[in-house]
Amino acid sequence: MNSSFRLRAGLVSIALLAAFLGIWHLATRSAGPVATMSPEYAKLMGLTATQGKSAMPGPLDVGAKLWEHLRKPFYDNGPNDKGLGIQLAYSIARVGTGYLLAVLVAIPLGFLIGMSPLLSKALDPFIQVLKPISPLAWMPLALYTIKDSSISAIFVIFICSIWPMLLNTVFGVASVRKEWINVARTLEVGTFRRAFTVILPAAAPTILTGMRISIGIAWLVIVAAEMLVGGTGIGYFVWNEWNNLSITNVIIAILLIGIVGMLLDQILARFTRMVRFPE
Amino acid sequence: MSIFDDPLDADRDLQRGCSCGLHQSAAEHDQAAALRCEPVESEEKRYEGVVASAVMRAMFPQDMARRAFLKSVGASTALAALSQFFPLKTATDLFADTGAPEKKDLKVGFIPITCATPIIMAAPLGFYAKHGLNVDVVKTAGWAVIRDKTINKEYDAAHMLAPMPIAISLGLGANAIPFTVPAIENINGQGIVLATKHKDKRDPKDWKGLKFAIPFDYSMHNYLLRYYLAEAGLDPDTDVQLRSVPPPEMVANLRADNIDGFLAPDNICQRAIYDGVGFMHLLSKEIWDGHPCCSFAASREFITTAPNSFAALTRSIVDATAYASKAENRKQIAEAIAPANYINAPVTVLEQVLTGTYADGLGGVKTDAKRVDFDPFPWQSFAVWMLTQMKRWGQIKGDVDYKAVAEQVYLATDTKKLMTEMGLSPPASAYKSFAVMGKTFDPAKPEDYVASFKIRKAS
Numbered sequence: 211m212n213s214s215f216r217l218r219a220g221l222v223s224i225a226l227l228a229a230f231l232g233i234w235h236l237a238t239r240s241a242g243p244v245a246t247m248s249p250e251y252a253k254l255m256g257l258t259a260t261q262g263k264s265a266m267p268g269p270l271d272v273g274a275k276l277w278e279h280l281r282k283p284f285y286d287n288g289p290n291d292k293g294l295g296i297q298l299a300y301s302i303a304r305v306g307t308g309y310l311l312a313v314l315v316a317i318p319l320g321f322l323i324g325m326s327p328l329l330s331k332a333l334d335p336f337i338q339v340l341k342p343i344s345p346l347a348w349m350p351l352a353l354y355t356i357k358d359s360s361i362s363a364i365f366v367i368f369i370c371s372i373w374p375m376l377l378n379t380v381f382g383v384a385s386v387r388k389e390w391i392n393v394a395r396t397l398e399v400g401t402f403r404r405a406f407t408v409i410l411p412a413a414a415p416t417i418l419t420g421m422r423i424s425i426g427i428a429w430l431v432i433v434a435a436e437m438l439v440g441g442t443g444i445g446y447f448v449w450n451e452w453n454n455l456s457i458t459n460v461i462i463a464i465l466l467i468g469i470v471g472m473l474l475d476q477i478l479a480r481f482t483r484m485v486r487f488p489e
Numbered sequence: 490m491s492i493f494d495d496p497l498d499a500d501r502d503l504q505r506g507c508s509c510g511l512h513q514s515a516a517e518h519d520q521a522a523a524l525r526c527e528p529v530e531s532e533e534k535r536y537e538g539v540v541a542s543a544v545m546r547a548m549f550p551q552d553m554a555r556r557a558f559l560k561s562v563g564a565s566t567a568l569a570a571l572s573q574f575f576p577l578k579t580a581t582d583l584f585a586d587t588g589a590p591e592k593k594d595l596k597v598g599f600i601p602i603t604c605a606t607p608i609i610m611a612a613p614l615g616f617y618a619k620h621g622l623n624v625d626v627v628k629t630a631g632w633a634v635i636r637d638k639t640i641n642k643e644y645d646a647a648h649m650l651a652p653m654p655i656a657i658s659l660g661l662g663a664n665a666i667p668f669t670v671p672a673i674e675n676i677n678g679q680g681i682v683l684a685t686k687h688k689d690k691r692d693p694k695d696w697k698g699l700k701f702a703i704p705f706d707y708s709m710h711n712y713l714l715r716y717y718l719a720e721a722g723l724d725p726d727t728d729v730q731l732r733s734v735p736p737p738e739m740v741a742n743l744r745a746d747n748i749d750g751f752l753a754p755d756n757i758c759q760r761a762i763y764d765g766v767g768f769m770h771l772l773s774k775e776i777w778d779g780h781p782c783c784s785f786a787a788s789r790e791f792i793t794t795a796p797n798s799f800a801a802l803t804r805s806i807v808d809a810t811a812y813a814s815k816a817e818n819r820k821q822i823a824e825a826i827a828p829a830n831y832i833n834a835p836v837t838v839l840e841q842v843l844t845g846t847y848a849d850g851l852g853g854v855k856t857d858a859k860r861v862d863f864d865p866f867p868w869q870s871f872a873v874w875m876l877t878q879m880k881r882w883g884q885i886k887g888d889v890d891y892k893a894v895a896e897q898v899y900l901a902t903d904t905k906k907l908m909t910e911m912g913l914s915p916p917a918s919a920y921k922s923f924a925v926m927g928k929t930f931d932p933a934k935p936e937d938y939v940a941s942f943k944i945r946k947a948s
Contacts, residue, residue, distance in 0.1 A: 247852065254841055254848035259765030265744065290628040291830035353634070357641040440630035449630055453601055453737045454833040455760065 231269045238268040267458040275458045276465075290450070292442065294462075298470060301432050301443040304360070305474075308367025309428045316372045316424075317417060320379025321405070324413070330380055341373040345431040349438050359439040366435045371428040378420025382413030414485040422478040429471045444470075590621055590798040597802075598629040598638055598647040601832045602736060602754040603842050603861060604675050604783035605648045606822060607809040609832065613825045616809040620801040626831070631735055632705040639788065640666055645795075646787035646802055648674060652875040654786040655898050656707040661884055667789040670867050671803040671900045671907075672810065674783040678842070678861035679710055679773035680758040681717070683750035684743050688768055688851060693721035702734035702742065702751035712878040713776050714752040719944040720926050726882075726946060743767050754782065755842040755861060756834050761850070763838050768850025772860055777925040779862070781871045803907055810865040811913065816858055819843040866908070867899040869919040870932035877935045883946035891935040 241262030247255070257263040267275075283295030323329045345366045352362035386409050394404045436445025444463055451459035595617075599605040609626055611617050617624040629635045632650060636657060639647040654668035683690070690696065696718070703710045715725040725731055734742060736757040742748045744766045751757075752773065761767040773780065785806050792799045812818055823839040826832050832839065841847035845860040872895035879885045901919030908915040920932045930938055939945070 248854075251848050251852060251854050254763070254837060254854065255765065256763040256835070259763065265764065287828070288830045289625050291828065291833075350633075350637075353637045353641070357643075359634075359638060359641075359643060438630055439634065440628060446630075450601075450628065450829070450833055454829075455737060455740055455764065 316375035324383025382416025672865040699749040
């Protein structure tokens, strides 16, 4: 039953994909030669103008281009042209650095705030104001003060991914069941020991949920940040191809960004399952 | 046209007239010839010529005596005789070998448009290497970012719009930091493109209410479009909408019917035509033939900390610009700068821009060899004109010392020296008058010029 259910779900997924690709293909077909043009003039024009080709590439164009990229993902033609594998590696490294810094700050800080209702109340307005600020709004400020574009990109990841982690940690720590803490207290467990053996395990699932939301945000942010500062990374790749008006490459980049984002999320999801406990 | 005064030419007119014989004086000749960067056959020849003339002049300081000597023995014999007791070859090598650059590995930022041609092509075609530098040209996402990265010293020098270094030096839209322009990247090379649906609206008087895009506030694009609209009687601040839009988005917005046209740098204009979304209303050259577009810029701090690197960099750019000014090299250049590492555009588009034989978007093929041209000399009168337009449109207020700003930012004197050393012949004066849409601009009277416009921002 279970395996046949999975099979049926898989088949529906494939059917949906096929239908999507089919419609996409039909919608972007060439309409055949347009109007009359002197051959000399036609030679100077692009396919959109001469063949009535849709400005949107079809699935076959995207597939062919994707295959081309996958065949040599790590080529390096100088500072402005690198393979998709290298670009993704740059982005992942930036996200990793910014995110780890955020973890190092958010979790201890969240712990402190969560254990002190006073601090929690006092800091709340600041967190609420800083939380919704878009990465692009931070960028000019970072570039101006840090004076280094790659550190600025990391800073923006840091500042945007810290809030969900912080809030979730505060929430997780603050909502550990009072009975458990009281039991620990009656057993005369010290503050530190109480924090590590009672509160941390109890709050861990909430903390990891926060971390999972944050990695998603960090990955969202990196594309915008790299589009702005340029240089390397998948965001820069999107900008560079946008500059070339190559929608095919932009679609490929979007696809890859989605896949990498899903993988990052799955990794954190696995960690979350590891710390879950039955009540 | 002879590139420099040849002292080995016995028939040269000593009294008056210029090297080409068409003008009354050498100064007038200089005034007339706008483009002075045609290189001699080869680098060695060029330096050889410079050194030989210096030696010849030193040995025969009097023109008449030198002439008599040359007449009697002939130029080649004279040269041979000269090299007997003066090591011309060694001197030439010594001369070419100017001070070693303090910093060899440099980073130069650029925006991927054909205006950056000399900066970009100098990398694949080896002009930086020739002058002893190892330069990384780095593609940058926009004008504001290139400004910030150059101010941050991530870039040693950068491609900027011609008015940008003036704006930065004056603290407009940035902290005031002294910036300089040792060379103009390109002249002409922009155009007004309109959406195909406006193909019957060729008179700018009918453009009331249209939406136009320009790439940056402190740009020739902004000033030229405003000038053009104002000449047609439209107030660019109230009668039309001007938006600052990054060039690739201009094409997409034109396709989406979100804007009606734009004044943009090439290859974007041609790209809109290539993709069938617009047509070329006019080339910016028809507004002002020979106007500067983009510049090569460096901070004054870079010049003081690494003067030799700066000189070598400027030499590479001037050299590349001279190469790019020749029509026969343009196809090769288009191919060199088209790959993803540089401009990242179809070769046919770049070829149409650089060779000047292009599809106009209305079904015709047009030819204008000067559609984009290259002349590195940073005329200070260009800077004065830009300042008058900044004043005219309210970007700067109050009194402006036009001449002082122009001379601080546009390094005509230093560039002249470098060009002379390279065997090119720069103009004698850094000021020239020119006409914009038939109206003559006198760089000596900028205030009168600003006051002469009917349409301008009230100040």
